[in-house]
Amino acid sequence: MMKELSQRLLGPVTFALLALTIWLGLWVTPPDKVQGNLVRLLYVHPAVAWVALYVSFGTATIASCLYLWKRTRSWDMDRIAHCAMEVSVVFIILTLITGSIWGRPTWGVWWAWDARLTSTAILGVLALGYLALRRANDDPTLRAKRSAVFAIVSAINVPIIHFSVQWWKTLHQGATVFTSNRQLLVHGSMAWTLLISFVGFTLLFFWLLRARYRLEVERDAAYRAAFDEAVSLRQREGVL
Amino acid sequence: MPSTETSELSPVAPPKSPSRSRWRSVGVLVVLGAAIIVLLSQGILHSLNYFETVDQALAQRSSLGTKVIRLEGVVKPGSISRTSNGASFVITGSKDRQVFVDAHGSPPQLFQADIPVVVVGHFTSSTSLDFEGTQILVKHTATYIAAHPKRVKAPNGTTR
Amino acid sequence: MIRIAWLVAKKDLRIEARSRVLLWQVVPFGAMALLLTGLALGPAHAGNSSAGPGLFYLVMLFVALLMINRSQVLESTPGTRASIATLGLDPAGVFLGKTLALCVELWVTGLVLLAGTVLVLHTALHGAFLALPSVLVTLGALAAAGTLYGAMTAGGEGAATLLPVLCLPAFAPLLIAGERAFSAALTHGGLWEWWVIVVVALVAYVGVGILLYGVLEES
Structure with missing residues (x-):
């Protein structure tokens, strides 16, 4: 009952929270003391990056681990890893694009070779590599194992990206939300809007993941049906 | 010298029990990952x-x-x-x-x-x-404060 | 494990010694690529050695891609994987052996290209000599990573084109560390922090390879 309800509500709640974020972000929250209206990207870029690095890449990594571990091995895990990584690619690209749009007016450049930006770009290429690796192998077991190993080895980059602004001096600002002394550096209604944007984009990830997962299940079923039909056709022709 | 090559390919002992080696592999992976993180966090690599x-x-x-x-x-x-x-x-x-x-x-x-x-x-x-x-x-800092502070209330209700 | 590693390495090196693919195909390619970097820099900068270390490693990465691919092609002749599986060879040993063979091949090519860097890009001979240990360790890490990623792509569709996509992002830290260590050797600056990174990368890739190479091979 609860499960069905939450399934049904996921889409509408996601939509409502993102609409609320847009309304609060564009009309209600005040301009920043230094950045003026540029601050409104605060309600998009950090939340998108959060989904890209931690929620989706994290989901893909955990699902990959669970697949490799024999006791929890199932095709569902492989499928979840695949779908989460696909969503991750979209969100990493969005992170780079929104960051670039923000960087140009604030820093003065679209791109800087600092540790945070460079490592994020490398993660994007790794995620694309994961998808390319999946396409290259036909044997489903081999594909699942190889891509799981690749995802886990690539995941070492995520903590490096996270801590890059602490370990090295970067042009990118330090942590906004997860600061080392647990002090939120965002004030007033800006903080609330930021929080809502995080929840909204996280739900959007799960909504996208679910949609992508269902598509993958349908695709597998269609493939199997087509295969069975081809076999029975051959049998009727007397080939097999 | 084909004779020595074939003698080197005599049957070998089967690999150790998979469950034990799997746990060991998980352990070693975690230790390796942690070692890399710790090393990087020590503030080395200033030229980055x-x-x-x-x-x-x-x-x-x-x-x-x-x-x-x-x-x-x-x-x-x-x-x-x-x-x-x-x-x-x-x-x-x-x-x-x-x-x-x-x-x-x-x-x-x-x-x-x-x-x-x-x-x-x-x-x-x-x-x-x-x-x-x-x-x-x-280089922008991570602090965001409203341009007109008197109009904004902090999450705990105070006005900043 | 060590015995199998030794066996596999000897097999790979023997194939190399007989086929001479490294000598007649890969080394000339590397030399040509190095010449092209000089042409790309233009006459005003080609003799300027500050770009030398980076270009050396860039060429080395492309050369390594060819050699990783070659190393995996040796394994993909019909029946090889099946016979390894039926013989019950320890995959960790196979990984170590292939890494060792690839490492030796990379060292040979690396030495030739290092000499080429000194000749063509006018990198200081003394500095190149000082950088040699770090180059050897970096190439070792490259061999371990390459064998791991090579096994991931082996036998798949378009393995040769997929390999760079998977490898190059993972090689980026090695390129940075190797380049910095080399540059530091040229300016007599501090080397040790880059040494740490390269050695850690070597240990990490060898460790991951020993643990997970078997997973990549079984279907």
Whole structure:
């Protein structure tokens, strides 16, 4: 009952929270003391990056681990890893694009070779590599194992990206939300809007993941049906 | 010599029980990952830093010479003046260490007094404290405060 | 494990010694690529050694891609994987052996290209000599990573084109560390922090390879 309800509500709640974020972000929250209206990207870029690095890449990594571990091995895990990584690619690209749009007016450049930006770009290429690796192998077991190993080895980059602004001096600002002394550096209604944007984009990830997962299940079923039909056709022709 | 090769390929003992080696592999992977993270967190690899602060640059002033570097400091209020091909200003580090910057090109939109900036350029001579900049980047902090603070309430209800 | 590693390495090196693919195909390619970097820099900068270390490693990465691919092609002749599986050879040993063979091949090519860097890009001979240990360790890490990623792509569709996509992002830290260590050797600056990174990368890739190479091979 609860499960069905939450399934049904996921889409509408996601939509409502993102609409609320847009309304609060564009009309209600005040301009920043230094950045003026540029601050409104605060309600998009950090939340998108959060989904890209931690929620989706994290989901893909955990699902990959669970697949490799024999006791929890199932095709569902492989499928979840695949779908989460696909969503991750979209969100990493969005992170780079929104960051670039923000960087140009604030820093003065679209791109800087600092540790945070460079490592994020490398993660994007790794995620694309994961998808390319999946396409290259036909044997489903081999594909699942190889891509799981690749995802886990690539995941070492995520903590490096996270801590890059602490370990090295970067042009990118330090942590906004997860600061080392647990002090939120965002004030007033800006903080609330930021929080809502995080929840909204996280739900959007799960909504996208679910949609992508269902598509993958349908695709597998269609493939199997087509295969069975081809076999029975051959049998009727007397080939097999 | 085919005879020695075939003798080397005699049957070998089967691999150890998979469950034990699997646990061991998980353990070793975790230790390796942790070791890399710990190493990186020890503040090594300074040359991955995007810039030198004013303090760092002045501390190693003699070895820097006129090499092109990225120099970071806070723009001193009241020191900005427009020049024919850009702007000149003073950036400060901790205590009153400061560097005079003469930068070419138009500064970014957010450039103003009291903001941290990164200037790409070089010192004008191997001893001088004047810096010639070719590009100014504004390094924004992670603090966000409303432009009109009186109108905003903090999450706990107080007005900032 | 060590015995199998030794066996596999000897097999790979023997194939190399007989086929001479490295000598007649890969080394000339590397030399040509190095010449092209000089042409790309233009006459004013080609003799300027500050770009030398980076270009050396860039060429080395492309050369390594060819050699990783070659190393995996040796395994993909019909029946090889099946016979390894039926013989019950320890995959960790196979990984170590292939890494060792690839490492030796990379060292040979690396030495030739290092000499080429000194000749063509006018990198200081003394500095190149000082950088040699770090180059050897970096190439070792490259061999371990390459064998791991090579096994991931082996036998798949378009393995040769997939390999760079998977490898190059993972090689980026090795390129940075190797380049910095080499540059530091040229300027007599501090080397040790880059040494740490390269050694850690070597240990990490060898460790991951020993643990997970078997997973990549079984279907």
